[in-house]
Amino acid sequence: MKCAEVMEWMHRYLDHDLSQEEMIEMFRHIDDCPSCAEVFDRLTMLSRQLEELPDVKPPFSLVDSILPQLEQLDRGVREEPVMVGSEDPKIVPFTRQSTRGKKPKGASIATRTGIGAAAAAVILLFAIFNLPESMPGADMDQAYNAAGSEASSKMITGAADNAAPADAGQNNSTDGGAEIFFSEQATAEPNAEEGAPLNSTGPAAGDSADVADNADGADAGPAPAKEPPATQAPSAKRNATAPPAENSRKASSGNNDRAADPAAQSQIFMGMVQEDAAADTAAPEEEFAGPERSGAWSNGSAACAGSFPAFMVFSGWTLYGRAGRTAGCDLQRSGRRCRGRTGCAEFSAHRRDVGLRRVVGG
Amino acid sequence: MVEQGLIRAAQAGDRDALITLLREIEGHVYKTAFYILHNEQDALDASQEALIRVYTKIGSYEEKAQFKTWVQRIVTNICIDKFRRTKPTVSIDEHEMVFQDNKHNVEREVMSGYLAEDIREAIDQLPEHHRTVIVLRYLQDFSYNEIADCLDLPLNTVKSYLFRARAQLQNRLQEYQKGGVSG
Numbered sequence: 001m002k003c004a005e006v007m008e009w010m011h012r013y014l015d016h017d018l019s020q021e022e023m024i025e026m027f028r029h030i031d032d033c034p035s036c037a038e039v040f041d042r043l044t045m046l047s048r049q050l051e052e053l054p055d056v057k058p059p060f061s062l063v064d065s066i067l068p069q070l071e072q073l074d075r076g077v078r079e080e081p082v083m084v085g086s087e088d089p090k091i092v093p094f095t096r097q098s099t100r101g102k103k104p105k106g107a108s109i110a111t112r113t114g115i116g117a118a119a120a121a122v123i124l125l126f127a128i129f130n131l132p133e134s135m136p137g138a139d140m141d142q143a144y145n146a147a148g149s150e151a152s153s154k155m156i157t158g159a160a161d162n163a164a165p166a167d168a169g170q171n172n173s174t175d176g177g178a179e180i181f182f183s184e185q186a187t188a189e190p191n192a193e194e195g196a197p198l199n200s201t202g203p204a205a206g207d208s209a210d211v212a213d214n215a216d217g218a219d220a221g222p223a224p225a226k227e228p229p230a231t232q233a234p235s236a237k238r239n240a241t242a243p244p245a246e247n248s249r250k251a252s253s254g255n256n257d258r259a260a261d262p263a264a265q266s267q268i269f270m271g272m273v274q275e276d277a278a279a280d281t282a283a284p285e286e287e288f289a290g291p292e293r294s295g296a297w298s299n300g301s302a303a304c305a306g307s308f309p310a311f312m313v314f315s316g317w318t319l320y321g322r323a324g325r326t327a328g329c330d331l332q333r334s335g336r337r338c339r340g341r342t343g344c345a346e347f348s349a350h351r352r353d354v355g356l357r358r359v360v361g362g
Numbered sequence: 363m364v365e366q367g368l369i370r371a372a373q374a375g376d377r378d379a380l381i382t383l384l385r386e387i388e389g390h391v392y393k394t395a396f397y398i399l400h401n402e403q404d405a406l407d408a409s410q411e412a413l414i415r416v417y418t419k420i421g422s423y424e425e426k427a428q429f430k431t432w433v434q435r436i437v438t439n440i441c442i443d444k445f446r447r448t449k450p451t452v453s454i455d456e457h458e459m460v461f462q463d464n465k466h467n468v469e470r471e472v473m474s475g476y477l478a479e480d481i482r483e484a485i486d487q488l489p490e491h492h493r494t495v496i497v498l499r500y501l502q503d504f505s506y507n508e509i510a511d512c513l514d515l516p517l518n519t520v521k522s523y524l525f526r527a528r529a530q531l532q533n534r535l536q537e538y539q540k541g542g543v544s545g
Binding site: 015054057062 | 385393414418476481501528
């Protein structure tokens with residue numbers, strides 16, 4: 001047996017890792033080898049002293065000293081579910097929440113502050129864009145689409161950075177912008193009211209009254225103008241300049257109860273979209289476009305199928321508002337009533353266009 | 363040895379059980395921290411941090427591991443982190459202070475073995491992993507396997523660390539002794 005090998009066995013012996021036979025063999029070598037015997041003595045002494053190292057105790061109870069911290073931790077843990085609970089009522093039951101994990105709280109806070117920023121930006125933009133209201137409808141359409149997408153992209157960047165208008169180069173945000181618009185309507189209704197006084201500073205007194213009317217309706221809840229998947233304010237503005245708006249305005253107050261149905265439906269879709277926006281701002285575009293479009297269509301057909309004259313007027317107003325916002329519809333632009341999805345090929349074409357652009361992020 | 367029922371109760375959300383559990387392990391936690399860091403204040407900080415981590419992570423403990431090795435893994439990780447951060451200032455100061463103390467006593471105690479303070483000093487000079495292995499072996503009375511579990515090291519690595527650590531201690535203490543005898 002070599003000394004190097006015995007050296008290892010000595011260590012194993014000290015760690016109680018040697019079998020009886022190995023121990024006998026090791027001691028036999030040590031008996032014959034003075035140098036190994038000396039090392040063994042020293043190692044044994046060292047090991048014994050290491051085993052006898054004094055026990056040390058903390059000078060005070062460590063657990064007592066950290067109890068306040070532990071309680072703080074507990075409170076932190078308990079507070080979280082409470083926060084989640086308070087958020088729950090805002091989520092309409094039609095959600096995909098069950099299939100999706102709850103997003104971190106920070107994200108939803110960011111979204112909410114983003115919504116606030118978006119709401120402020122929307123009001124500001126409407127106040128600014130109110131000025132050229134006397135322009136012809138066709139021109140306004142173009143201006144509106146451009147302004148809309150620009151506003152949307154501003155909104156997106158505004159969510160991340162409250163500061164100022166970012167460059168509108170992010171064209172892909174047309175869809176995301178709509179999301180924010182939409183949820184903004186659902187959560188920030190007082191803004192609609194606020195929008196009215198802002199509008200009243202515009203050049204046309206009659207127009208601003210118009211807008212105020214709509215804003216009030218929006219506040220009341222069942223406002224049909226809220227159902228289109230974009231901002232209410234642009235449509236309201238369209239109303240202000242468009243001929244059919246006159247009628248629709250009169251009708252809107254009388255038909256609030258009739259509008260309740262589609263409006264309620266739209267609330268659900270809005271809730272869905274809002275949930276989308278809140279829980280998953282990066283949701284696939286198709287997912288978003290789907291419910292939104294179907295919601296708009298079901299509302300449109302329901303509205304257009306109505307037989308009451310006043311209701312028809314109202315539906316025309318609704319569709320006009322929507323078409324004006326999205327891409328415009330020749331029927332409506334020329335002052336005639338749109339008959340909805342099947343009746344107005346151009347309208348659906350426009351809708352498809354818009355949907356397609358959203359999907360590809362154009 | 364911590365009772366398994368207490369651990370289960372603590373994991374099930376029984377806060378009192380969890381606090382009792384912490385009280386049972388705090389001595390072990392502090393001892394390891396003290397011998398690895400060789401400094402009372404650092405040891406207190408590290409132990410408190412370790413206990414808080416046990417408190418918050420108790421749910422992630424799985425019974426396939428021994429509770430004591432799980433706890434010691436937490437402490438040693440914290441200590442090694444701390445040691446790496448504070449090494450330059452602390453160890454030099456301590457070194458000088460202890461070294462001077464030794465010189466007075468060495469001659470008197472040389473025949474009765476190494477001085478406890480020398481041993482602590484020598485441990486403090488070891489590389490961090492060697493030191494940790496020594497602490498677990500001698501102050502927590504861990505087996506090779508338990509040390510391997512605790513440090514997530516292969517068994518052979520644990521053995522070689524431990525053997526080398528002992529050899530280094532041996533050489534260093536021998537130097538101290540010789541220095542004491544001649545001086």
